[in-house]
Amino acid sequence: MSIEIQRIVLREIALPLKEPFRISSGVQTVRRILLVQLFSDGAEGWGECPAGELPNYSPESVDTAWQAVRLWLAPRLLGRAFAAPEEVFPVLDANIRGHHMAKACLEMASYELAARQSGEPLAALLGGERRTIEVGISLGIQESTTALVERARASLERGYRKVKVKIMPGRDLADLRAVRMALGPGAPIMADANNAYTLKDLGLFRRLDDLGLMMIEQPLAWDDLLRHAELQRQLRTPLCLDESITGPDRAEDALALGSGRIVNIKPGRVGGFRQSRAVHDICAQGGVPVWCGGMLESGVGRAHNVALASLPNFQLPGDLSPSERYWEQDIVEPAWTMDAEGRMTVPWDRPGMGVEVDLDRVEALTVRKEEITR
Ligand code: OSB
């Protein structure tokens, strides 16, 4: 069955977070989210662009993605037939450098559309296997060390399988030591620095190395591999790469250089499902476990992440918290939930992404909307 994309609608919604999310590179309070809808023969597919308001995670932002989608990317898909959604990324990628999140929202929507048309779950179309996904929580930088310890403790009690603590200079060693002391030596805790350090901070990393963290995520520059390899050689704690892995070639380079021992895959960062699958396979081949990262997605992006995380080499808990952790009300039904053992169910019993978008709610949250034409 081929997919022919007849209409594309692009929207921006403003979805207030329950609480501000602070990381070393900035803070978000209201999530500005781009959503795309692809239409083909009565079926539709939804996609979400995970870019943030500012280009402080990657070079993309909500506004660059909006322009990339409407000016260059969506017009390439309109009126075109694809034998399979795997064919979409090469079309979007030809002679357009970067803009991975903009490409990803269209590409992932095409997988959703294909899965709905064939009546199969998105996880099946992707080659997934897992029935449930293990869930971790990513805690933004808190008001105080005490507040952090309480949040971390409550998270483990709620069932989360991994607690990720955001760190930045001045909020690192003391915070992590306090969490380790309070939760005990076996507690599954890790740190994410979002590029806040350099090799000059080796002394700090040696002290963090004694805390038995599951991993330290992206301590050095957003596009660095060489220095991460240098740092990894000096530490027992595995480094996990996030920002630096922008596609399959970077994953190969990282493995060859020894830049880390774990990879966080965010489909938006690498350009969608096809690229995620390629990174997943390279890591599996190299004996490097992966886990699914998050970018404070709404229920649409979360659905895509859950389907992806059902692939076999997603061996560690993902940043895939349930809807209630982020929003008073999600934009999908049913909302994403987590059981008391920190597991989320992959919707194998439903076609496509397995949740329905609440269109009335989306319309109410929409701040701009455009039907793309060629
Ligand atoms: O580095 O993983 C990150 C959110 C925005 C930008 C970068 C990151 C994050 C998170 C959020 O950690 C994880 C989640 O969606 O729960």
Ligand code: MG
């Ligand atoms: Mg990260």
